[in-house]
Amino acid sequence: QFSHRHRCASSSREQPIFSARAHVFQIDPATKRNWIPASKHAVTVSFFYDANRNVYRIISVGGTKAIINCTITPSMTFTKTSQKFGQWADSRANTVYGLGFATEQQLHQVNKSNVNKGTDEYRTLGN
Template identity: 80%
Template sequence: MGEQPIYTTRAHVFQIDPSTKKNWVPASKQAVTVSYFYDSTRNSYRIISVDGSKVIINSTITPNMTFTKTSQKFGQWADSRANTVFGLGFASEQQLTKFAEKFQEVKDAAKLAKDKSQEKGDTLSNHSQQESGRETPSANQAQSFNGTDDEKISFSPEAAQLKSENERLKSVVEQSNTTAKKYETELQTLKESNARLVDSLQESSANVESWKKELTACQEGSDTLRKKIAELESECNEANQEKQKNAQLTVRVKELEAELQEKEQELENLRRQAEIIPQLMGECESITAKLKW
């Protein structure tokens, strides 16, 4: 049969520092599963938590234990058998409250089981004392005690009570077996779901890596295009500067052409004047000659 989980939550696990008895030492690097287990065979309750392959909590609940809330999200209890104090840090106050309520419920159940066990022990002890104090039964009584089990039970109220308790325990065991099979089925379903989730996560991780490579390639292509655009802009600026220089040169050429036309006109005028000079010189000589006469 074994133990069956009756309540499960997640929390950060701590243990009190054995040297100082004041500071908390983390028992887990992250939040782990913390579960209440019920052992129907021993009629006992335990708090168990495992981090990987390491058991970090194995605490049997006894009636004299107390769970104390020390803050809105932290609680603790002392385990004299383990010689330590366990502390749990929860993600919310609601989780802490639920765990504390379950602790009290399990503690009460452990006390009830202990009381029943003591009562049963006292009953069996009294029954043994009564049997030992009785006289040897007569032949008729001995013959009746050698009958069937039902006949024996009719002469023993304690045995009838034990048989009734045994039937009840059988019913509880059968119900526990049914619950165990149900949990096994649910666990198998969870394992399959977890396997699918792991596969999906691995596929997603592969896709992310592929997307990262594509993004890197796109970024490199984008950087190359930016460089080409910068080069083209630089070339365009140079072309515009050359165009402006050409426009300035065109204006200067036109100015020079206009000046050249003016100079050519002046030269033409000078040529005409040069053609008149010999005639004027001839006239001057004629006038000079006449003056001499």
């Protein structure tokens, strides 16, 4: 799904698991409470698996800018906070990302995709 200009975002060793369009948010670093949109519109968020390194990555590019380039680590927890929204903390980027999907099924696919095998857990809150 990535055009030639996005190839630098993922190496040839990485296999795409799935892609979905989502609204990407980052937590406001000042308040640690409010969400700030990372893009004006829904963007493609792609989930990759690198078999050589046994790691998962989440990548999203808006225009020419990487919005998310996150390696999933065992200490991360992807938390479903509503029917169509999930979030996780990326300590390397020192931020919390949020993904708002158009459908509950798209969010459910994050769990089904095995991305969470890279994390200790997948939690569901507030159903």
